Amino acid sequence: MPELPEVEYARRLLARFLIHTHISKVSYPDADGLSKRFMNCTPNTFADGLVNRKIVDIKRHGKYLWFEMADQKPLTPIFHFGMSGGFRIKSAPDVTYLKELKLVKRKAKNEIDGQCESFVYDDELDADLTWPPRFTRMRLLTSTGHDVCYTDLRKFGRFHLVESNSPLSCLPLSKLGFDPYLEMPKLNDFKDLIDSYRSKSIELKALLLDQTFCAGIGNWIADEILYQSQLHPRKRLNTLNDEQVKLLHKNIDYVIRTAVDAGGSHKFPPEWLFHFRWTNKRETVDYYKLKIQFDTVGGRTSAYVPQRQILSNDEQQQVDVRLAARDAKRASKKKTNDDDDDEHSHDDQENEKSIVSARSKRLTRKRSKQKMVETESEEDEIPSSPLAKKRSSSEVSSALSNRPQRACKQKPINYHV
Numbered sequence: 001m002p003e004l005p006e007v008e009y010a011r012r013l014l015a016r017f018l019i020h021t022h023i024s025k026v027s028y029p030d031a032d033g034l035s036k037r038f039m040n041c042t043p044n045t046f047a048d049g050l051v052n053r054k055i056v057d058i059k060r061h062g063k064y065l066w067f068e069m070a071d072q073k074p075l076t077p078i079f080h081f082g083m084s085g086g087f088r089i090k091s092a093p094d095v096t097y098l099k100e101l102k103l104v105k106r107k108a109k110n111e112i113d114g115q116c117e118s119f120v121y122d123d124e125l126d127a128d129l130t131w132p133p134r135f136t137r138m139r140l141l142t143s144t145g146h147d148v149c150y151t152d153l154r155k156f157g158r159f160h161l162v163e164s165n166s167p168l169s170c171l172p173l174s175k176l177g178f179d180p181y182l183e184m185p186k187l188n189d190f191k192d193l194i195d196s197y198r199s200k201s202i203e204l205k206a207l208l209l210d211q212t213f214c215a216g217i218g219n220w221i222a223d224e225i226l227y228q229s230q231l232h233p234r235k236r237l238n239t240l241n242d243e244q245v246k247l248l249h250k251n252i253d254y255v256i257r258t259a260v261d262a263g264g265s266h267k268f269p270p271e272w273l274f275h276f277r278w279t280n281k282r283e284t285v286d287y288y289k290l291k292i293q294f295d296t297v298g299g300r301t302s303a304y305v306p307q308r309q310i311l312s313n314d315e316q317q318q319v320d321v322r323l324a325a326r327d328a329k330r331a332s333k334k335k336t337n338d339d340d341d342d343e344h345s346h347d348d349q350e351n352e353k354s355i356v357s358a359r360s361k362r363l364t365r366k367r368s369k370q371k372m373v374e375t376e377s378e379e380d381e382i383p384s385s386p387l388a389k390k391r392s393s394s395e396v397s398s399a400l401s402n403r404p405q406r407a408c409k410q411k412p413i414n415y416h417v
Contacts, residue, residue: 002081004181004216005259007063010087014148015058017089018067022143023050033155034137037082039172041161049075049161050140059167062176062215066167076167082156090131090147176215180256190249197237204240204248205233206298214252219300220274221259225251227273227286232309233297234319277303 002010026047028034038046054070066078079085131147132139137157138150150157162170178185178193185193197213207213208222217225226233228251231244240248262268268275271287281294281301290305311319 001083001218002063002085003218003221004063004179004256005221006086007060007065007081007216008181008260010081011058011060011065013089014065014087017144017146018055018142018148019057020054021146022052022054023140024052024143025139025141026050027139029132029136029139030155037155037157038159038161041159046077046159046161049077061168061173061179061182062211063218064173064176064215066162069165072165074163074165076162076164078160078162078167078173079150080158080160080172082152082158083154085137085150085152085157088133088149088151090149176211177213179215180252181216181260184253184256187246187249191245194237194240194245200236200238202237203233203297204231204235204237205300205302207237208252209298209300216256217252219302220277221255222298222300223277223303224255224273226309227303227305228255230308230310232306232311232315233295233302233304235311235315239315273303273305 028043031043035043041049050067053073055067056070057068059066059068064078064080066076069076132149133151135151135153136149137152137155140148140150142148160172162173164170167173193213197207202210204226205222208217208225209219223233225248229244229247231240231248259268265274273286273292276284276286276292279292284292286292286305286308288308290307292303292305295302295304
């Protein structure tokens with residue numbers, strides 16, 4: 001998922017080619033598949049907010065990016081890249097994702113080895129090889145002839161059109177916390193933010209992922225910050241001492257600035273956890289040959305090193321109790337679901353038995369009727385004896401009345417004159 005470094009690179013790329021230009025045309029190659037990603041507008045109104053307006057700057061806060069326009073028209077288009085979004089410009093240096101690269105790029109010039117989910121900067125990319133690129137969802141043409149494509153493999157990007165020239169004062173930007181690259185607070189201000197946070201017992205990994213606390217930090221950056229700070233992802237906020245708060249503050253700034261300024265994941269420091277975590281939860285080791293473990297914390301898969309990120313005995317016991325309660329809850333829920341499935345299965349069996357019983361009864365009645373018809377046919381074939389001819393009409397009536405009688409249902413006929 002694009003995090004602050006990726007979005008910051010996209011901002012710099014767009015600023016290099018789009019500032020002081022006009023968007024002359026906006027098109028949507030996949031308009032139907034993208035329509036639900038426009039939050040408070042339609043594709044047409046979003047395009048109206050871009051076309052024939054001069055761009056004076058490209059701004060970013062956290063994972064959001066927007067265009068600042070020269071006119072006083074109170075409309076600001078805002079982009080969020082979702083899980084796999086990003087911008088590409090024809091004949092310009094490119095940023096893309098290694099997973100997407102593996103799926104899409106087939107020419108040797110563009111192939112880059114790696115298994116990580118983060119980004120790479122390809123300064124030598126010849127974008128003219130295939131254009132427009134696959135998974136293009138929005139295409140912008142500028143007055144200077146630049147061809148800009150917004151690509152999104154998974155289509156989780158979001159688009160907002162804010163009716164204001166100050167988007168930071170409007171949703172969705174107004175609810176975001178500080179941006180650690182643009183406005184990292186001083187240590188004392190950071191301590192005040194920690195002390196005033198609404199949930200004092202929140203786990204550190206969940207805290208870092210909370211965009212209302214700190215905007216732009218995602219899964220792998222949060223893990224890297226905690227790894228560099230030697231803090232366990234399940235450690236509670238209210239258990240931090242002053243030295244640990246200082247370490248956390250220092251490494252938020254360090255990891256973010258290093259990731260942005262490195263110019264690509266292949267230039268990250270070799271001892272970073274980042275280089276060793278992409279194993280699809282398979283056990284592995286870090287740069288120092290310490291075992292990396294994986295757990296779900298804050299709703300995300302978290303990589304950490306227990307020998308480096310240590311909990312105290314009391315903290316570990318509390319974590320064990322919470323995990324045991326979580327597992328018991330999951331087991332109870334699973335048992336309830338299994339019981340519901342068994343009940344549905346029992347009902348299905350009962351219904352099947354009733355269907356079989358009804359079929360058996362119908363078959364029995366059918367056979368009884370067939371036997372009755374055969375009996376009557378045999379009686380008709382027996383020749384009449386003189387004695388039978390002398391039988392009185394009363395005896396015949398009595399014999400007929402003793403025969404099993406069949407109910408005859410006549411279909412009503414409506415006559416229309």
